[in-house]
Each structure stands twice: as structure tokens, then as C-alpha cells.
Amino acid sequence: MKTVDLGRRDYLPVFEAMKRFNDSRSADTEDELWVVEHNPVFTQGLAGKAEHLLDAADIPVVQIDRGGQITYHGPGQLVVYTMIDFKRRKTSVRHIVSALENSIIATLAAYGIASAADPQRPGVYVDSKKIASLGLRIKNGSVYHGLALNVNMDLTPFTHINPCGYAGLQMTQIADLVSPCPTLADVAGKLTALLNKNLAAEAV
Template structure:
């Protein structure tokens, strides 16, 4: 699995690049993980409802084709897009979601943070606070979009929305639990290692 570090990148062209990659790939295309950090942006998924944007601001809203509702991306948040062949895995969507959640949980455990998934709602939580969001799209037998893990960012824009459609959802980040906070690059290295392990098809699955 190839890991591509894209640095700080605007959301809209990254979204277009994801769609183009997915449309062009074939059964021989190597799977990729795209590691990205975005300037401030709200993204509204296919199930998104306008009322979950509580009030306007100068932060742009981009309509996209992943599942889920509205969320926020901004500097200090680690975003990983999972550009993977779904057919190659012979697994359910739930298996892919669990692989992402388990990778985040394992990464946080390396910093002494106890986190968990919630069977009733996607993402990873520390108690009732959400630290990571998930949103996927499966098209042409391939998966794109991915996950966002809050590392060391300004969380106040989340107050402008109902995060992922949940009113009053409290958000948290690694910096609230670990000081000094690790760098985004350090966390990315740990997370992509876990994702590569969780998402690489085993020989018995091929």
C-alpha cells in the first residue's frame, strides 16, 4: 500500500483528485493512503441536512458524495483518505469501517489514550467526546474518502454545526489529553502503519 503525503491542500481539488483516481483505477492499481491537512472547510455528505449548519460564517461549505452529514476540517487535523479496492478484500463495508476505527484506537493507545468505537454511530470517542470522524464512498468497486483525527487544532468551528448530525456533540483532540502534543507527522506515521496492517488483504483472502 502506497502512502502519499499531500501536505496542506485545499479540499475541493483534493476531492476532484479522489474521484479521478477512483474512475481511472483498475484491478492492477496499487492501493493508496493520502495523508492530508486542509484549510478550514465544512463538508456536507449525501445525508446532510442544511439545518445542521447552525449559522453562516466565512468558512466555505463543500457538498460531497461520501456518506454521513456535515463535519469540519481544519489545520491541525489529520485526514487520511483510503483509496482502496473494495472487491479485492472480499469483506463487508462494516469490516472496512471497523478497520479504520480500530486503527485510530490503536494509534491513540500508543499515547496512553483510551478510546472506543460506538456501534450506534461511526467514529471514535473518548467517553462521550468525539475525537475522530469517518465517511466513505464506495463506487466502481472501490473505496474513497476516509477519516479525520483531531490532533492539535482550533475546535471552535465545530460549534457552528451539529457534528455529523448530532446536536451538542462535544469534540476533543489529542492535545487535550497529551502534552506536549505530538506532531501531525508523528501521528500520521503511527496511524498509517496501523491502517496498512488493517487494510492490506491477507494472502488467504486473495
């Protein structure tokens, strides 16, 4: 699976590019992982409720087509978009979600951080604090959007929302748990290698 490093980008142009990629792909289009760091933005999913945005401050809010509620993206957060033809892979959305969660858990374990998925809600947690979020869109038998892993960022904007629709949900990041904090590039290398491995595995 091809990995594309987009660097640091505004959210909206990348969102539009994801939709174009998915709409124009054919049965032979190679699956891709897009690695990106976003400038500050709140993204509101299809089921998003206005009351979960407590205070936008000066941060733009973008309505998007993934599942789920509102979340925040900003510098120091690793975002990986999974541009996957799941029909061709003969897999399931549940398998893809598990592959994403397990890849994040294994990446964190490489830095000595114990984390786990929660069967009641998507994402990865360290104790009761959320360290990574997931959100996917299924269209034309393919998947886009993906995951966001907090590495070394300002977590303050998360206090301006109910993250993923959960009032009072606390966030954490690698920098709060490991010193010195690894670079975004180092974490991205580990995570994309694991995603390639886990997404290629047969669904059980």
C-alpha cells in the same frame, strides 16, 4: 499500500482528485492512503440536512458524495483518505470501517489515550466526546474518502454545526489529552502503519 503525503491543501482540489483516481483505476491499480491537512472547510455528505449548519461564518461549505452529515476539516487535523479496491481485497465495507476505527484506537492508545468506537454511530470517542470521524463513498467496487483525527486544532468551528448530525456533540483532540502534543507527522506515521496492517487483515 502506497502512502501519499499531500501536505496542507484546499479541500475541493483533493476531492476532485479522489474522484478522478477512483474513476480511472483498473484492476491493477495499487491501493493508496492519502495523508492531508486541510484549510478550513465544512463538508456536507449525501444525507446532509441544511439545519445542521448553524453558522458557516467565513468558512466555505462543500457538498460532497460521501455518506453522513456535515463535519469540519481544518489545520491541525489529520485526514487520511483510503483509496481501496475492496472487491479485489475480498473484504467488506464493515471490515474496512472496523479497520479504520481500530487503527485510530490503537494510535491513540500509543499516546496513553483510551478511546472506543460506538456501535450506534461511526467514529471514535473519548468518553462521550468525539475525537475522530469516518465517512466513505463506495463506487465501482472501490472505496474513497476516509477518516479525520483531531490532533491539535481550533475546535471552535465544530460549534457552528451539529457535528455529523448530532446536536450538542462535543469534540476533543489529542492536544487536550496529552502534553506535549505529538506532531501531525508523528501521529500520521503511527496511524498509516496501523492502517496498512489492519486493512490487510482478512475480514472475519
